[in-house]
Amino acid sequence: MLPEAKASLSAEQIRLHERLAILLAFVAGYMDATGIIKWKTYVSFMSGNTTQLGTSLSSGKWGIIMTSVTVIGCFLLGIYAGTCLAVWKKCKSKTISFYLVIFLLIIYSVVSYYHQIPAIPSIAIIGFSMGIMNTIVTSVGNQKVNTDFVTGTLNSLAKNTALFSMTNDQEERKMYGSNAIHLLLLWLGFLSGAFVLPLVISSLGSWILLFPVLILLICAVWINKSAIPI
Template sequence: MLDSHRNTILACALSALAGYVDAIGFLHLNGMYVAFMSGNSTRLGVSLAAGHWSNAAEALGVIALFVIGAAAGCLIVLGHGVHRQPWLLLTEASLLAGSALCYSFALPNAAIAAMVLAMGLANAVFQIQGGGGLGVTYVTGTLVKVGQHVAAALRGGPRWDWVPNLLLWAALVAGSFCGALAYHWINLAAIWFAAGIALALSAIVAATIHR
């Protein structure tokens, strides 16, 4: 998926956006993620083992919303073909703007739900019709690819193939850093910035999609 400079830049921008939103959700939910479902799945298992049923229900609810968002993203991919990326990003921007509005109207739970749906949907931006794609809200697989490409380079393979995946990881960390700062500054209202960035990405991708 990271086979061109355009895709690498877009993937890094989306990874940074995911990190930004996830950091805000993590701080607001005291350790629950809105984009990283591996962490939430571990938390679900630990909560069940400890008998913390409310925490387990919260984790399961977030995971379910994320899956619904991913399914919605897949439906957009199937319905819009080569134009899927602008529509997906526009939908993501709308969900994030809706999240910020919900917070403005003192509906924090609805705000979090919209954030989770947006993060699930974001993973379909690089989806291939009828198949898988590149996930932008988690980096475990990305770091595995860094290691694999480094090993290949050491054995005489392409020297720099590991760099795009390392940039993807660095973008998520940088986005998380900015999200944490923004949350401490203005709480969930910081999602307005994420909505604006997603909207800008939608416009840029729509303008460059035929190039």
């Protein structure tokens, strides 16, 4: 949902953005848990990777340095690509970012079924995909959100809750309360994705990424059938 400068949104748009943000947060949590379990690297939590990079630079752990630099760089490239797609005036598709991520995850799953893909190219592809996904929904109502950034979500949740409790203006209380609920649901979405991954990883095996592919495909079809712009 770029660029950010949008006029006031309808209630239908806000509901659509909220549902999409929750589903994308679920996918991000699922993928982050996948990265931790399979490659000991976050694929959407760049604060953690930056911390690992800093500590590894001081101790000379070159393996962690390589994986951290790779995933951070590819995540940034994904955000760059997703933002360019969102503001590209010649592109009329509302769901091109969804389908690009779906394509990357399917190709990765098929190749990994037949061949063992090393950690570096794995986190490069997944990190790039998560960067693109991070640009799809950037606000719910008047509240900016980041479906991959849990620290920012919790920070905004606490601030909106504090502002809700400190104001006596009913319109402000309604706005801050609504923002807090959106942010709480976003956090729960991410938490749920991380919770589900360990439950299905043994049964899905090499096809573990097809679960988020299915969710993203449902989102894309849902948007295409809806007359509401994202």
